[in-house]
Amino acid sequence: MNTIGEGARVKGDFEVSISKIVTPFSFLKSHTHDYYEIYYLMSGRRRLYIGNQCYSLKKGSLAFIPKNVPHKTMTASPPEHERLVIYFHDAYIDSAVKEQPDLLLPFSGQKPVLELNQQEQAFVENLLLQMINEYSDKDRRGRALYFKSLLTQLLLFAGRKQPDGSGEEIKPVNPSIREIVQHCNDHFREPMTLGQIAGQFFLSPSYVSRLLKKYTGHSFPEYLNTLRIRESQRLLRETGLKMIEIAEQVGYLNITHFNKNFKLITGMSPLQYKKMAQNMEHVTLKHKPEFLEKHRF
DNA sequence: GGACCTTGGGCACCTATTCC
DNA sequence: GGAATAGGTGCCCAAGGTCC
Numbered sequence: 001m002n003t004i005g006e007g008a009r010v011k012g013d014f015e016v017s018i019s020k021i022v023t024p025f026s027f028l029k030s031h032t033h034d035y036y037e038i039y040y041l042m043s044g045r046r047r048l049y050i051g052n053q054c055y056s057l058k059k060g061s062l063a064f065i066p067k068n069v070p071h072k073t074m075t076a077s078p079p080e081h082e083r084l085v086i087y088f089h090d091a092y093i094d095s096a097v098k099e100q101p102d103l104l105l106p107f108s109g110q111k112p113v114l115e116l117n118q119q120e121q122a123f124v125e126n127l128l129l130q131m132i133n134e135y136s137d138k139d140r141r142g143r144a145l146y147f148k149s150l151l152t153q154l155l156l157f158a159g160r161k162q163p164d165g166s167g168e169e170i171k172p173v174n175p176s177i178r179e180i181v182q183h184c185n186d187h188f189r190e191p192m193t194l195g196q197i198a199g200q201f202f203l204s205p206s207y208v209s210r211l212l213k214k215y216t217g218h219s220f221p222e223y224l225n226t227l228r229i230r231e232s233q234r235l236l237r238e239t240g241l242k243m244i245e246i247a248e249q250v251g252y253l254n255i256t257h258f259n260k261n262f263k264l265i266t267g268m269s270p271l272q273y274k275k276m277a278q279n280m281e282h283v284t285l286k287h288k289p290e291f292l293e294k295h296r297f
Numbered sequence: 298g299g300a301c302c303t304t305g306g307g308c309a310c311c312t313a314t315t316c317c
Numbered sequence: 318g319g320a321a322t323a324g325g326t327g328c329c330c331a332a333g334g335t336c337c
Contacts, residue, residue, distance in 0.1 A: 193311070193312090194311075194312065194313095195311080195312090203318085204318060204319060204320095205311090205312075205313095206312085206313075206314080206318080206319075206320085207318055207319085209312065209313060209314085210313085210314090210318095213313080219312075219313070220312075220313090221311090221312075221325090221326065221327090242300095242301070242302095243301075243302065243303095244301085244302090252327095253327085253328075254327070254328050254329070255302080255303090256303085256304080256305090256327090256328075256329075256330090257326085257327055257328060257329095259302080259303060259304080260304085260326095260327090261326095261327095263303090263304095269302080269303065269304095270302085270303095271301095271302060271303080271335090
């Protein structure tokens, strides 16, 4: 039997349902609904059919399914996966779209499925966790408005990643920078400075700094800190390690520095994040979503 | 009460930027 | 792609808060 959980569902000028599924299942038949769906894969692999198009989803894939369009998801190998899904009605989007028409761009753009890099995954997962946290507390003041603001951020983020048709030139990836980025991804847990890396690749630190900024859009410490905080988020969710142990494991020599960066990137302290993640686990395992009840398979 | 977590201030060093 | 430098970042220390 599938283990299906839920974040929350709200009735009012818009409805949202968040669900997290941790064991294999498939919608064997295509289905449609009169609300928009945002599908984010946190782990594992899935196949997603939207209309007559098939997309292969992996960890960090963010899919936008328009209303009234037939779609289904299928098991891929391995079958285990973890996902977060958001549904919302026109009622929400009507007022917001008048001010910002680009909000619906992810649903009508050329790329209904986005592959997010590490930093983008951290950003999106943080938004989604905040959404769940917000709706798990039904008594919280202004929670619908706050949720709307989070959803708006997510839609604008996705809209900005859509090709605008203006023929923007795709930047060629410098082989050196590709190796440097890979090196960062592989060794972010170890003490690392720009000078060390530059020396390893026989380049000057200022040149490496410029390359990184040009091709990743982020400075060296920004990129490194994002990798480290993202790993620390995983450790906070999945282990019972102490803060100082987590800080050390992801490459911070100092707990104060870890705390400062964590709050800077996620907007909350490590402890707040841990509680929020635990709260999400509690909420997701406690209830069954009405939406999934309606779409029994 | 003790262990752990968070926050703030100060200083040294590193990085991003500019100019060449 | 290198040199210079202003500003930012990382680290240390200390104090207060929170939780068990």
